[in-house]
Amino acid sequence: MEVTINNIRKEFERFPALNDVSLKIASGELIALLGPSGSGKTTLLRLIAGLDFPTAGKIFFGDEDASHHSVQERNVGFVFQHYALFRHMTVAENIGFGLKVRPSSSRPPKSEIRRRVSDLLDMVQLGGLEKRYPNQLSGGQRQRVALARAMAIEPRILLLDEPFGALDAKVRKELRRWLREFHDRTGHTTVFVTHDQEEALELADRVVVMSQGKIEQVGSADDVYDRPGSPFVFSFIGESSHLPVEVKEKTVLFQGQPIGISEPVEGGGELFFRPEDVSLVDAQDALFGKVTACRRLAGTRIAEIDIANEGHAPYHVEVEVPLHAPVALGSEVRFRPTRWKVFTNG
Amino acid sequence: MSENASSTISKQPFFRDPADERPLAKTLLILVALAFLAFFLLLPLISVFVEAFREGWGAYYEALVEPDAAAAIRLTLLVAAIAVPLNLVFGLCASWAIAKFEFKGKAFLITLIDLPFSISPVISGLVYVLLFGSGSLLGPLLKSWGIEILFAVPGIVLATVFVTFPFVARELIPLMQDQGSGDEEAALSLGASGWQTFRYVTLPNIKWGLLYGVLLCNARAMGEFGAVSVVSGRIRGLTNTMPLHVEILYNEYNMVAAFAVASLLALLALVTLALKTLLELRFGAGNAGGRH
Numbered sequence: 001m002e003v004t005i006n007n008i009r010k011e012f013e014r015f016p017a018l019n020d021v022s023l024k025i026a027s028g029e030l031i032a033l034l035g036p037s038g039s040g041k042t043t044l045l046r047l048i049a050g051l052d053f054p055t056a057g058k059i060f061f062g063d064e065d066a067s068h069h070s071v072q073e074r075n076v077g078f079v080f081q082h083y084a085l086f087r088h089m090t091v092a093e094n095i096g097f098g099l100k101v102r103p104s105s106s107r108p109p110k111s112e113i114r115r116r117v118s119d120l121l122d123m124v125q126l127g128g129l130e131k132r133y134p135n136q137l138s139g140g141q142r143q144r145v146a147l148a149r150a151m152a153i154e155p156r157i158l159l160l161d162e163p164f165g166a167l168d169a170k171v172r173k174e175l176r177r178w179l180r181e182f183h184d185r186t187g188h189t190t191v192f193v194t195h196d197q198e199e200a201l202e203l204a205d206r207v208v209v210m211s212q213g214k215i216e217q218v219g220s221a222d223d224v225y226d227r228p229g230s231p232f233v234f235s236f237i238g239e240s241s242h243l244p245v246e247v248k249e250k251t252v253l254f255q256g257q258p259i260g261i262s263e264p265v266e267g268g269g270e271l272f273f274r275p276e277d278v279s280l281v282d283a284q285d286a287l288f289g290k291v292t293a294c295r296r297l298a299g300t301r302i303a304e305i306d307i308a309n310e311g312h313a314p315y316h317v318e319v320e321v322p323l324h325a326p327v328a329l330g331s332e333v334r335f336r337p338t339r340w341k342v343f344t345n346g
Numbered sequence: 347m348s349e350n351a352s353s354t355i356s357k358q359p360f361f362r363d364p365a366d367e368r369p370l371a372k373t374l375l376i377l378v379a380l381a382f383l384a385f386f387l388l389l390p391l392i393s394v395f396v397e398a399f400r401e402g403w404g405a406y407y408e409a410l411v412e413p414d415a416a417a418a419i420r421l422t423l424l425v426a427a428i429a430v431p432l433n434l435v436f437g438l439c440a441s442w443a444i445a446k447f448e449f450k451g452k453a454f455l456i457t458l459i460d461l462p463f464s465i466s467p468v469i470s471g472l473v474y475v476l477l478f479g480s481g482s483l484l485g486p487l488l489k490s491w492g493i494e495i496l497f498a499v500p501g502i503v504l505a506t507v508f509v510t511f512p513f514v515a516r517e518l519i520p521l522m523q524d525q526g527s528g529d530e531e532a533a534l535s536l537g538a539s540g541w542q543t544f545r546y547v548t549l550p551n552i553k554w555g556l557l558y559g560v561l562l563c564n565a566r567a568m569g570e571f572g573a574v575s576v577v578s579g580r581i582r583g584l585t586n587t588m589p590l591h592v593e594i595l596y597n598e599y600n601m602v603a604a605f606a607v608a609s610l611l612a613l614l615a616l617v618t619l620a621l622k623t624l625l626e627l628r629f630g631a632g633n634a635g636g637r638h
Contacts, residue, residue, distance in 0.1 A: 051531055072537045084532035088550040098536035101546070153536055 001061055001156040001189050002027045003048060008057035010043055010213075017043045019213040021057075025157075025191065030183050032200035033193045035210035036236070041193045042161055044210070048191065049159050050074045061156060077150030077188075079160040083142045085134040091145050092117045092130035098153035120148040124182075140171040151186075160192035164199065176203055197237050201225065209233050231343045234272040241317035243287070243307070245271040247342060255309075260285040260336045269344035273337035275302055278319040280327075286334040289317065291327050303327050305335075394612050397605035409603035410610070417583040418591035418607070421499070425574075425587060426567040429506040433563050437514025438556070442548075444515075445522030446530070459515050462508055470508050471576025474501060497579030502587065505573040510566045517559030521552055554625055565618045569611055 003025040010018040018040045025031055033041035046052040048059060050071035058067045066074055085094050093100075095117045099108055108116070121127050124144040134142055143163060150158060163179065164172040180203055183190050194200050200207045201221040209216045209224055209232075216236075217229040228234035235242065246253045250262045252271065260283060289307035296302075303321045306314035319335055321327050367375065399406055409415060440459060444452060462470060478485045478495040488495060495501045529551060533543040549556075571589040578585040580594065588607055595604035 049535060051535065071531075071534050072539070075537070076535065078532070078535040080528055080532055082528060084528040086529060086532070086547055086550075097533070097538070097546070101533075101536065101538040101542045149532075149536065 032204035077155030409606035441518035467572030471573035513563035514559035
């Protein structure tokens with residue numbers, strides 16, 4: 001099911017939670033809504049589900065305007081952050097709930113419901129746990145029961161709110177891989193909300209980066225990591241440092257001095273670069289600063305460098321330095337970004 | 347938990363739980379608490395039954411089937427049978443509204459629900475006298491239509507409803523607030539209607555709290571004295587409830603009869619307590635409530 005979101009605005013007591021958001025989700029896509037808390041990602045998910053309604057704008061399911069359809073009419077599978085399993089029902093009753101509450105004209109017979117529940121349990125690899133209650137399951141198992149329950153109603157799209165948020169790191173990783181396989185097998189259009197960029201980049205076909213009620217960038221993992229479209233995306237995804245610069249005649253100047261890199265744009269702006277996209281150089285036209293700390297990070301070594309800023313607190317940047325040639329604390333290093341982006345002001 | 351701690355103490359006296367008292371202090375505390383309970387709660391309760399049976403089973407039975415006593419029992423049951431269901435519905439609606447929605451005047455509604463707890467029952471009764479008495483606007487009007495409120499069953503029911511309405515709501519509001527609306531949203535997203543959501547999801551989630559609230563509400567409805575005594579007029583055999591009847595008998599020095607009826611009320615309290623304990627044992631303190 002293709003979902004189109006047109007110029008959605010959502011206000012909570014006149015505070016805008018979403019501001020003019022538009023997004024097109026292709027059929028069968030696995031999309032991540034990524035952003036810090038308060039960015040509006042969960043609000044957007046709930047609007048798609050019909051658990052909240054937009055202040056302005058429209059939501060289309062295919063060609064059908066679903067903006068004013070209730071959550072029941074939209075027929076979406078929603079997996080809640082804390083699963084929201086019905087604690088007084090067994091696993092089988094939970095999964096069969098959506099079928100049981102159908103009007104008698106479309107309700108499958110009991111034997112059919114039992115068969116479908118058992119199929120779904122097999123699909124989420126929990127066969128044999130029909131009679132258990134939610135509090136007798138582990139977090140990962142509950143998550144999968146919640147998913148099976150959402151799938152039981154044969155939803156047009158699957159929506160997951162922080163699906164792995166409440167799980168420990170190991171289970172998280174396993175379930176992440178499992179969800180990807182599950183999606184590839186079932187082919188459901190799936191949207192999930194996360195604040196974990198690793199999760200979003202690893203799992204999703206496309207990542208929607210959100211901040212303060214707006215979409216900052218939509219793109220593949222490569223797009224948002226390698227070609228961040230805004231200062232927010234650059235600093236939110238991955239590690240990065242930034243410095244105020246000026247571009248004159250295509251030469252990038254920092255504190256009025258050339259630093260050995262060039263840009264086509266002109267004027268004042270902000271230079272962004274990642275720690276790994278930096279090389280130590282011996283030239284005069286380069287950035288330079290004092291090493292204040294050096295830490296080992298998995299397969300790399302990161303040096304924290306303070307760049308003097310007359311009369312103000314020094315600029316703080318992080319660069320990756322070779323493992324075999326550690327830089328001495330307090331020593332001065334010269335470096336240039338090898339890949340960078342200048343976002344001009346205004 | 348506590349069993350574990352005490353067995354650890356007996357075996358390894360050097361590893362006493364830092365938050366645990368010394369054995370002597372512990373025993374003393376328990377004894378004081380028990381003695382206090384025995385003197386102020388158990389003793390009066392026993393004396394009610396002792397007094398009631400002073401002249402044997404026969405006199406006890408006679409006192410209960412005597413027409414005025416039987417009428418009082420019937421009236422009390424009738425009043426409870428009307429007031430409790432009313433407050434059950436009201437309590438559910440109010441706690442639903444308060445726990446699941448945001449609206450203007452919510453704080454005011456919560457305060458209002460607590461009102462009967464915070465004012466003296468006698469005043470609650472007097473309010474109805476002011477509203478429906480002969481000097482009021484409503485009283486004469488209703489009287490001209492042949493409807494008697496004061497010194498009649500409707501007045502007693504009104505006063506009882508007023509006094510007992512916080513019980514169910516007070517029990518359910520924190521429970522429902524704690525549970526949030528996640529389960530309801532899940533049910534709706536699975537296609538359930540509003541009624542199905544209530545029937546299959548909300549009600550099972552709150553049923554023990556609800557039952558507990560109803561038990562307390564019922565105990566109070568049957569035992570209410572102050573408010574009812576103001577509006578009832580105490581007409582023997584007509585507007586006397588059990589607590590009022592007990593007082594009348596007592597004032598007439600009819601001790602055996604007074605305590606016989608009182609023992610029924612005490613029995614009700616005991617049954618309520620037993621049911622409450624049973625609920626808590628079976629479904630955990632969290633589910634059965636217990637904040638009173």
